[in-house]
Amino acid sequence: MNLSAGIALLLFACIGNAAWWAIVVNRTHSFQLHASCLKFVRKLHDAGIILFPPFAFWFMGCGQPGLLHGGFVTDLSWGLQYTLFVALCGLVPFAWSVARWQTRRPPKELLEVTSQHFDVLNQHQTDSEKHLVCGDRVPFLARFPLNEIYRLEVTRKRLRLAGRQSPEGESHRTIKVAHFSDTHFLGCPGQRFFEFATDRLCELQPDLFVFTGDLMDDEALFPWASEMFSRLADVAPGYSILGNHDWRLDHSGIRQGMIDAGWIDIGEQQMTARVGDVTMLIAGTETPWIGNNPIVPSPKREDLRILLSHSPDQRNFAVEQQFDLMLCGHNHGGQVVLPAIGPVYAPSRYGVKYAGGTYRHGQMLIHVSRGLGAKEPLRWNACPEITLLEIDIS
Numbered sequence: 001m002n003l004s005a006g007i008a009l010l011l012f013a014c015i016g017n018a019a020w021w022a023i024v025v026n027r028t029h030s031f032q033l034h035a036s037c038l039k040f041v042r043k044l045h046d047a048g049i050i051l052f053p054p055f056a057f058w059f060m061g062c063g064q065p066g067l068l069h070g071g072f073v074t075d076l077s078w079g080l081q082y083t084l085f086v087a088l089c090g091l092v093p094f095a096w097s098v099a100r101w102q103t104r105r106p107p108k109e110l111l112e113v114t115s116q117h118f119d120v121l122n123q124h125q126t127d128s129e130k131h132l133v134c135g136d137r138v139p140f141l142a143r144f145p146l147n148e149i150y151r152l153e154v155t156r157k158r159l160r161l162a163g164r165q166s167p168e169g170e171s172h173r174t175i176k177v178a179h180f181s182d183t184h185f186l187g188c189p190g191q192r193f194f195e196f197a198t199d200r201l202c203e204l205q206p207d208l209f210v211f212t213g214d215l216m217d218d219e220a221l222f223p224w225a226s227e228m229f230s231r232l233a234d235v236a237p238g239y240s241i242l243g244n245h246d247w248r249l250d251h252s253g254i255r256q257g258m259i260d261a262g263w264i265d266i267g268e269q270q271m272t273a274r275v276g277d278v279t280m281l282i283a284g285t286e287t288p289w290i291g292n293n294p295i296v297p298s299p300k301r302e303d304l305r306i307l308l309s310h311s312p313d314q315r316n317f318a319v320e321q322q323f324d325l326m327l328c329g330h331n332h333g334g335q336v337v338l339p340a341i342g343p344v345y346a347p348s349r350y351g352v353k354y355a356g357g358t359y360r361h362g363q364m365l366i367h368v369s370r371g372l373g374a375k376e377p378l379r380w381n382a383c384p385e386i387t388l389l390e391i392d393i394s
């Protein structure tokens, strides 16, 4: 094997190895595992990705006869051949993920999308105002020059419910749902950023607000959440569930705080509500972290069935219960979306398939919000977002 082929083979092995570790991290973070266990997995992931290249180039490439010295794969020891084979196999799910990202298409029920971007940091002029946008606890990651954690995208999406036709002459009804998620209050971004997002949410004038979990990372900042959610509750009814980061805190206290702020807690519950001339069944699930899936009645005369689920992993339950729309968060759009490759990390059993956006599963639509914050405040090509879903019902 010539030198170029040897280098290429070892580089592909490094990419495949990294792909396996990304799969391990994504899948483990979709389960109800303790934070210390997940931290251990992430350290293994870091070590596996950092140590594999020197290991491969030294033992497989530079040994005698190594792949960089004219040797062939069959010249390596059985253990090294096996390691190389397993690493190269990681290219298969990697290529599949990239191909899926490159060929992704929105469902035909997504009729129209318009969006507006705000550079929240630079819309504030003085240093003191910018400091309030950044917050007091700006970690090293947040200082990354291309970080988009202080940007905000306000998106309007017009949807037609999957599987429903629009008969001629029948009057259309539209329900406007403002969906946001994953605030992760931890001090970065600062409170001024969330006040800005609250202003934009109020301007949307929805029929209802929906929040799909991961409210807090630092309970001491609950007054920020209380102020934000109280303001929203004055504009329209709000329905909320909690997420895995809330589960790690005093989630009962957080839940009560949301209720005190005027929001309707829908975790493990279902209810029927009338919004304008639309009757909807709305339910929530916080599994696999808190409680169980709600017991949901069969469809009756409601016009719309909405499930709030922190993770899109509950898609099969939602389809079985004949929901029309599932609203989720959790995956943060992948947080870092690489050019050509797409997102790499999303804490889901489906990997990055549902990183963020609008999808169809069976006859059901899924909307996954990228959220507003993040425990690790680094985002690239996946900036914070709030969305107004204008749902046509006929």
Ligand SMILES: [Fe+2]
Pocket (backbone or CB within 6 Å): 182, 184, 214, 243, 245, 330, 331, 332, 371
């Ligand atoms: Fe989250």
